[in-house]
Amino acid sequence: xxxxxxxxxxxxxxxxxxxxxxxxxxxxxxxxxxxxxxxxxxxxxxxxxxxxxxxxxxxxxxxxxxxxxxxxxxxxxxxxxxxxxxxxxxxxxxxxxxxxxxxxxxxxxxxxxxxxxxxxxxxxxxxxxxxxxxxxxxxxxxxxxxxxxxxxxxxxxxxxxxxxxxxxxxxxxxxxxxxxxxxxxxxxxxxxxxxxxxxxxxxxxxxxxxxxxxxxxxxxxxxxxxxxxxxxxxxxxxxxxxxxxxxxxxxxxxxxxxxxxxxxxxxxxxxxxxxxxxxxxxxxxxxxxxxxxxxxxxxxxxxxxxxxxxxxxxxxxxxxxxxxxxxxxxxxxxxxxxxxxxxxxxxxxxxxxxxxxxxxxxxxxxxxxxxxxxxxxxxxxxxxxxxxxxxxxxxxxxxxxxxxxxxxxxxxxxxxxxxxxxxxxxxxxxxxxxxxxxxxxxxxxxxxxxxxxxxxxxxxxxxxxxxxxxxxxxxxxxxxxxxxxxxx
Numbered sequence: 320x321x322x323x324x325x326x327x328x329x330x331x332x333x334x335x336x337x338x339x340x341x342x343x344x345x346x347x348x349x350x351x352x353x354x355x356x357x358x359x360x361x362x363x364x365x366x367x368x369x370x371x372x373x374x375x376x377x378x379x380x381x382x383x384x385x386x387x388x389x390x391x392x393x394x395x396x397x398x399x400x401x402x403x404x405x406x407x408x409x410x411x412x413x414x415x416x417x418x419x420x421x422x423x424x425x426x427x428x429x430x431x432x433x434x435x436x437x438x439x440x441x442x443x444x445x446x447x448x449x450x451x452x453x454x455x456x457x458x459x460x461x462x463x464x465x466x467x468x469x470x471x472x473x474x475x476x477x478x479x480x481x482x483x484x485x486x487x488x489x490x491x492x493x494x495x496x497x498x499x500x501x502x503x504x505x506x507x508x509x510x511x512x513x514x515x516x517x518x519x520x521x522x523x524x525x526x527x528x529x530x531x532x533x534x535x536x537x538x539x540x541x542x543x544x545x546x547x548x549x550x551x552x553x554x555x556x557x558x559x560x561x562x563x564x565x566x567x568x569x570x571x572x573x574x575x576x577x578x579x580x581x582x583x584x585x586x587x588x589x590x591x592x593x594x595x596x597x598x599x600x601x602x603x604x605x606x607x608x609x610x611x612x613x614x615x616x617x618x619x620x621x622x623x624x625x626x627x628x629x630x631x632x633x634x635x636x637x638x639x640x641x642x643x644x645x646x647x648x649x650x651x652x653x654x655x656x657x658x659x660x661x662x663x664x665x666x667x668x669x670x671x672x673x674x675x676x677x678x679x680x681x682x683x684x685x686x687x688x689x690x691x692x693x694x695x696x697x698x699x700x701x702x703x704x705x706x707x708x709x710x711x712x713x714x715x716x717x718x719x720x721x722x723x724x725x726x727x728x729x730x731x732x733x734x735x736x737x738x739x740x741x742x743x744x745x746x747x748x749x750x751x752x753x754x755x756x757x758x759x760x761x762x763x764x765x766x767x768x769x770x771x772x773x774x775x776x777x778x779x780x781x782x783x784x785x786x787x788x789x790x791x792x793x794x795x796x797x798x799x800x801x802x803x804x805x806x807x
Contacts, residue, residue: 363405365395371466372400378463379555384421390414391601393558400467401560401600408595415556416576419585423449423461423552436517442550444509447533448521455523464554472539473619473748476502476531485753488729489760490632491612498616499531506530538617542571542587553587562602563622565592570603610663611759620748621755623741629666629759631767633674633722634659637681646691647680654700666763670770676703678715687711690784706781713778716771723768727761734761 364373372393379385391414394403408414425442428434428449437445453459454468471477475486475495486492506527514521540557541550556571572588591601606613610630611621622628636659637647648658654673662674680703683691687708690699706712737758740746746754 363392365393367395368393368400369467371463375463375467375554382421384417384555385415394600396560396600398560400558402558404595404597404599404601406597408591408599408601410592410594411590413588414591414601415589416574417553417556417587419587421554422587423554424550433517433520436513436520440509440513441505443534443537444505446537446550446552447530448509448513448525450533450536451525451529452521461554468536468540470532472535473615473752474535474539475616475619475752476535476538477619478749482749482753485750486756487731488726489612489757491615491756491760494612495616502531502534503527539619551587556587556589559589559601559603561605561618561620562600563625565602565604566607567592568604568607610665612756615752615756619752621752623751623755623759626666626759627668629763630663631726631760631763633662633664633719633767635662635677635681636660643683643688643691647683650680650691650696650699651677653696664763664767666759666766670767675715676700678719679703679707679711682711682714682718683707685710687784702784705787706783708783708785709778709781712781712783713775716775716778719771720768720775723764723771727764727768730757730761732757734758734765737761 364376376385376393390405390408390412391402392405394401396403402414423446425437425445428437428445431449433445433448433452437448440448450465453461454465456462459465475483475491476499478495483492483495486495510525514525537550537552541552542556570590570592572590574586574588575583576586576588589603592603595601605618609617609628611623611625611628612630614621614628637644637651639658641647651657651660654676656673656677660673660677662671662677664670664674687710689695690702690707695702737754740754741751741758
């Protein structure tokens with residue numbers, strides 16, 4: 320009746336730390352005047368910053384995206400590369416603005432030579448093809464940006480089979496494999512329908528690994544919270560790293576402003592969510608709602624110290640073979656759910672409010688099935704929010720506890736063994752992710768099992784539907800004693 324698994328995320332959100340750089344880049348030609356201005360800008364950069372990043376910064380200066388007034392600059396930080404404050408910055412102060420002509424999104428793709436052949440493709444696929452084409456072209460407008468994009472991240476989509484074995488039994492593993500299958504299938508399709516028939520537009524080999532690279536860049540670096548923007552890469556802004564200290568997501572905005580000497584346009588505006596001192600790193604919040612598994616898949620890191628990021632998804636479904644399938648489905652849909660329902664359970668937090676009622680609905684059978692009759696249709700969910708019968712409550716406890724035990728048996732380590740590894744330290748970045756993920760999932764599963772174990776111990780003390788109904792009719796006293804009415 321109940322299964323436990325998770326589905327891959329479909330969103331592309333926010334940027335990722337940049338730790339690896341392409342070494343190939345072209346020299347920049349500019350006028351003496353602009354070079355003088357940019358030389359002053361370059362003097363502010365850490366000399367240890369990779370040369371492609373310095374060239375990228377100079378390009379941003381040439382294009383007027385940054386100026387002497389820009390309060391942040393690239394810097395070497397614990398995450399690898401990030402943006403650091405050149406001076407004190409107030410909370411909420413605008414730190415950068417990037418004109419629309421530098422955004423990379425489906426609209427930008429539509430205005431290029433490949434725009435026509437990308438019509439009708441999924442937005443992310445059209446942008447992925449654009450990235451691969453611009454990465455290949457020596458005369459690309461975006462060559463300096465392409466040169467600073469990492470060749471890979473620590474996202475689990477890039478892990479080897481040996482590395483993936485470290486997350487054996489986790490929902491992250493099944494999600495990762497599902498995502499990889501999805502990307503591979505999309506690549507085969509676009510290769511056959513777009514790439515090969517248009518070799519004049521794609522006169523270079525595009526491999527599955529190349530396609531995964533583009534997918535990973537979009538997954539880790541794209542902003543998607545702007546008005547009317549479902550997928551957008553913003554050079555310069557995507558150097559900003561994530562930090563758990565930032566607890567809001569309202570730092571990115573779309574505004575109108577000067578985009579050149581005599582022009583106005585839409586600007587991507589980024590404000591500092593924290594008060595900064597000169598030399599401090601600029602941070603943003605990538606996504607408050609993502610679990611550590613989501614973070615590992617999308618960005619290639621986790622927050623091991625944030626217990627609310629540890630989560631497990633319970634997936635429940637109404638079986639088509641259920642004798643009351645139609646009635647149960649109708650009730651579920653009337654309350655915003657469906658044949659299949661997903662419930663994210665987070666460490667240290669209470670169960671989702673609709674989980675128990677949905678469980679009781681799925682488990683309804685036998686003498687409890689009268690609640691499925693149409694006469695109860697408008698009130699049935701209210702009844703499901705409270706225990707229906709001892710048999711129904713006992714069944715949902717058993718189903719959930721059995722699912723937890725089955726899931727826990729699939730891991731090859733215990734919570735104690737994982738915690739010992741983390742205490743000892745000296746773990747590679749990917750192994751640290753693996754240990755943190757599997758420990759977190761197991762803690763949540765143990766938490767779920769504890770909740771339903773305690774519920775099993777309370778079965779004899781709970782008040783069920785029939786008792787509540789008799790009380791409503793005045794036939795049972797407050798202590799549960801039956802009231803006998805004597806005839807007058």
